[in-house]
Amino acid sequence: MIPAAFEYEKAGSVEEAVSLLQRFGEDAKILAGGHSLIPLMRLRLAQPSALVDINGVKELNYVRLEGGKLRIGAMTRHVELQNNDLVRQNVPMLAEIADEVGDNQVRNMGTIGGVLAHADSAGDYPTLALMLEAELVTNKSRYQAKDFFKDVFTTAMAADEVLCEVVFAVANGPHKYIKFRRRLFDWAIVGAGAQKLNGGWRIGLTNVGPMPVRATAVEQALASGATPEQAAEHASDGLNPSGDLRASPDYKKHLARVLTKRAIQQAQGA
Amino acid sequence: MKRKVSLTVNGTRREDEVEPRLLLVHYLRDVAGLTGTHIGCDTSQCGACTVLIGDKAVKSCTMFAVQAQDADVQTIEGLAKGDQLHPLQQAFWDEHGLQCGFCTPGFIMAGVYLLSQNPNPTDDEIRKGLEGNLCRCTGYVNIVKAVRTAAKTMGGQTKQPQATAATAGGD
Ligand SMILES: Cc1cc2nc3c(=O)[nH]c(=O)nc-3n(C[C@H](O)[C@H](O)[C@H](O)COP(=O)(O)OP(=O)(O)OC[C@H]3O[C@@H](n4cnc5c(N)ncnc54)[C@H](O)[C@@H]3O)c2cc1C
Ligand code: FES
Ligand code: FES
Numbered sequence: 001m002i003p004a005a006f007e008y009e010k011a012g013s014v015e016e017a018v019s020l021l022q023r024f025g026e027d028a029k030i031l032a033g034g035h036s037l038i039p040l041m042r043l044r045l046a047q048p049s050a051l052v053d054i055n056g057v058k059e060l061n062y063v064r065l066e067g068g069k070l071r072i073g074a075m076t077r078h079v080e081l082q083n084n085d086l087v088r089q090n091v092p093m094l095a096e097i098a099d100e101v102g103d104n105q106v107r108n109m110g111t112i113g114g115v116l117a118h119a120d121s122a123g124d125y126p127t128l129a130l131m132l133e134a135e136l137v138t139n140k141s142r143y144q145a146k147d148f149f150k151d152v153f154t155t156a157m158a159a160d161e162v163l164c165e166v167v168f169a170v171a172n173g174p175h176k177y178i179k180f181r182r183r184l185f186d187w188a189i190v191g192a193g194a195q196k197l198n199g200g201w202r203i204g205l206t207n208v209g210p211m212p213v214r215a216t217a218v219e220q221a222l223a224s225g226a227t228p229e230q231a232a233e234h235a236s237d238g239l240n241p242s243g244d245l246r247a248s249p250d251y252k253k254h255l256a257r258v259l260t261k262r263a264i265q266q267a268q269g270a
Numbered sequence: 271m272k273r274k275v276s277l278t279v280n281g282t283r284r285e286d287e288v289e290p291r292l293l294l295v296h297y298l299r300d301v302a303g304l305t306g307t308h309i310g311c312d313t314s315q316c317g318a319c320t321v322l323i324g325d326k327a328v329k330s331c332t333m334f335a336v337q338a339q340d341a342d343v344q345t346i347e348g349l350a351k352g353d354q355l356h357p358l359q360q361a362f363w364d365e366h367g368l369q370c371g372f373c374t375p376g377f378i379m380a381g382v383y384l385l386s387q388n389p390n391p392t393d394d395e396i397r398k399g400l401e402g403n404l405c406r407c408t409g410y411v412n413i414v415k416a417v418r419t420a421a422k423t424m425g426g427q428t429k430q431p432q433a434t435a436a437t438a439g440g441d
Contacts, residue, residue, distance in 0.1 A: 001312055008273065008290035008336055031337075038332045039314045042293075051290070053337060079326075103402025104383060105317060108326040109333070184401040185315075 003041035007050035013059060017052050017162050018139055024050035026159040031055070032075060032114035035106050060113070060164060063087055070168045074113025078102070081112060091132070091168045093175040093195055097124045103185040113163045119211070121152045122187040124179065127212040129166065131193055131204030137165040152210035171197050176267040178259045179206070182246070189247050192235070192259035194267045201264065208241040208256050218260055228268070232261035277338045279304065280348030288335045295319040297335035298345060306346040306375045310404070317403030320376040320383075321345050327383035329402070346375035349382070358382060358420040367416030369407035377403050381417045390421055 007024060011017035021028050027049035031037060040046035054060060060075035063084050070090045072081070081087050081098035088095045101107060101115070101124060115125045116136060129136065129145040136143045138161045148156050157163065173196035179188040191206030201222045203215040217234035236253035243249045276285040279302055286301055298304045298321070309331055310318035319331040322344040330343075349356035358381045361367065368374045377400060384391060384399035391399060396417045397410070405413060 002293075002296070003291045005289065005291050007271070008334070034332055034334075034337075035314060038293075038334075039312070041291075042312050042331075055337065103317070104380065104399060105320055105327050105329045105332075105402045106314070108328055184398065 001042050001044060003038070004044060004047040006048055008053065009050070010053045010056050012056055014054075014057060014139055014162055014164055017054050017057065018160055020050075020052045021160040021162070024052070028052060028159070030117070030162060032117070033077065033110035034114075035102065035110040036114060036118045036120060054162070065090060068170055070170065072112055072166045072168070074116075074163045074165060075111050076113075078107035078110050078112070079104075082107065090170045090172055092172055093177055093193065094125075094128060094168065096175075097128060097177050097193075100124075100179060106185070112166060116148070116166065117155060117157065117163045119149050119151075119153050119155050120187075121210050121212075122191075122207040123212075124177070124188065124191060124206055125166075127191060127193055127204040127206040128177070129168075130212045130214050131195060131202040132168055132171050132197070134169075135167040136163060137167065138163050146214075149211040171195050171202075173197060174267040174269065176263045178263050178266070180255055180259055190252050190255035190259060192256065192263045194260070194263040196267065203235070203260060203264070205235065205239075205256050205260070208236075208239050208252050213239065215256075215260060222264070228261050228264040232257050232264065235260035273336055275336050275339050277340060278342045280344055286335075290334060290336050292335045293331055294321075294333045294335045294338055294343075295330040297338075298330060298343070301335075304345050304347050308372055308375055310372065310376075315402075315404065316373070316376070317380060317400075318373050318376040320379040320403065322379060322383060325383075325386060327380050344379075346378060349378070356382075357423040358385070358417070361416040361420035361423065362413075365412050365416040365419055367408065367413045373403060373405040373407075377405065377413055381420065384417065385421055385424060389424065391417070393418065 009020050029048040031051040031053045060073040062073040063086050064071045065086050078098045078101045115123045134145045136148045140161050175195040177193040179191040188206045193204045195202045201219050203218045205213040215235050217237045218231045221231035221234050235256040241249045241252040272287040275288055298307050308318035310316035314329055314332045319329050320327050321330045323341050358378045380400055380403050396414050
């Protein structure tokens with residue numbers, strides 16, 4: 001379908017993007033890789049009055065290692081995360097997740113900032129950001145991941161706020177993210193990630209609720225000596241996923257347990 | 271309000287006035303008259319609309335024409351040299367990599383990108399490289415075979431593009 005009409009401007013800098021958003025008012029939206037926004041516009045599920053295109057904002061496209069932190073510009077594309085040595089060495093799970101977001105064409109356009117700002121419950125990076133306690137930096141403030149995601153498609157950002165950077169502490173120990181899906185390029189029906197960090201485990205779940213989930217009950221069970229099988233039984237504690245075309249709530253809870261167990265075992269190299 | 275966009279399509283410079291909401295695929299088909307690029311879905315899933323922007327494969331239904339300002343776009347029409355088909359086109363023909371042919375332009379463009387990244391892919395790498403393209407007819411076996419055959423005929427000719435930034439979308 002053809003999207004509804006909108007005004008369009010390219011921004012050359014974050015400052016310009018913010019002032020364009022303010023000029024166009026609250027129905028305006030940032031256009032990053034377009035791979036969530038444009039499909040929604042084609043279905044007319046989104047009808048922004050204006051788009052502020054930040055594809056030309058060079059200052060938002062970088063990967064740097066500074067003071068033991070990996071800093072990633074919001075406009076860094078999936079394909080760049082996949083292939084970046086700093087990412088592979090310092091937060092390898094991020095590179096591996098990027099390699100499985102959509103397909104080549106999606107990865108050539110879609111951005112890390114776009115996934116985080118869009119806050120789709122099936123998005124993969126929000127889970128990683130939550131479990132690794134990443135920091136999300138905008139033109140106005142800095143958020144801990146746990147305070148950034150508010151609901152499905154909803155973040156703590158205001159209409160004239162631009163996500164600029166994601167900051168990860170180095171996490172290069174044993175890890176595994178498993179995405180259960182029917183076709184290679186599909187979104188996760190359920191996803192589970194396990195990362196060994198500072199002697200403990202971080203466990204995160206994708207698409208088992210409106211927002212990403214940190215499975216603290218599993219983390220605690222592992223810390224008190226449970227086996228992966230025993231600990232993973234807690235992966236569905238407190239979950240109340242909604243069913244969709246591909247999975248019922250019970251099936252999603254089942255997947256959360258099974259995938260968590262496999263993620264921990266595979267991270268351990270078992 | 272219409273805006274001016276200037277870009278290169280298959281080596282030819284063009285300048286047109288377009289509405290911002292015009293998708294690149296509609297621009298290519300309806301404004302530039304290049305109907306080889308197909309539209310198979312509304313959800314950015316099928317890949318029938320795949321074109322190259324610079325050296326990157328993108329879905330031209332998931333980008334606005336105004337975003338292609340200054341871009342170098344290549345479509346299926348740009349592959350053959352006169353009567354001489356591109357090795358991938360020839361291989362799809364020889365290996366029966368198509369039935370109805372609706373998905374074929376997208377597969378071939380995705381294949382061109384795949385072989386530019388990885389001139390000698392394994393069958394698994396071919397399947398992963400084409401994951402963004404759907405075919406309702408062939409069952410994919412002959413498509414994979416066609417890409418394998420093309421990789422052989424192109425042997426040594428493919429250059430490894432730099433693994434850096436996607437500039438698709440341009441500035
Ligand atoms: C076939 C297909 C399969 C996919 N599979 C997956 C998958 O498995 N996992 C996954 O995580 N994603 C998947 N995606 C989504 C893809 O990763 C998108 O690229 C991503 O969700 C959105 O990023 P974008 O850069 O394209 O953002 P856009 O679509 O441009 O923007 C999305 C939203 O975020 C806002 N926004 C973007 N950037 C900023 C910013 N810097 N500051 C403030 N607001 C901003 C926009 O205004 C818009 O509301 C898939 C997409 C397709 C088409
Ligand atoms: S038309 Fe289906 S992905 Fe573009
Ligand atoms: S040949 Fe018919 S869709 Fe692929």
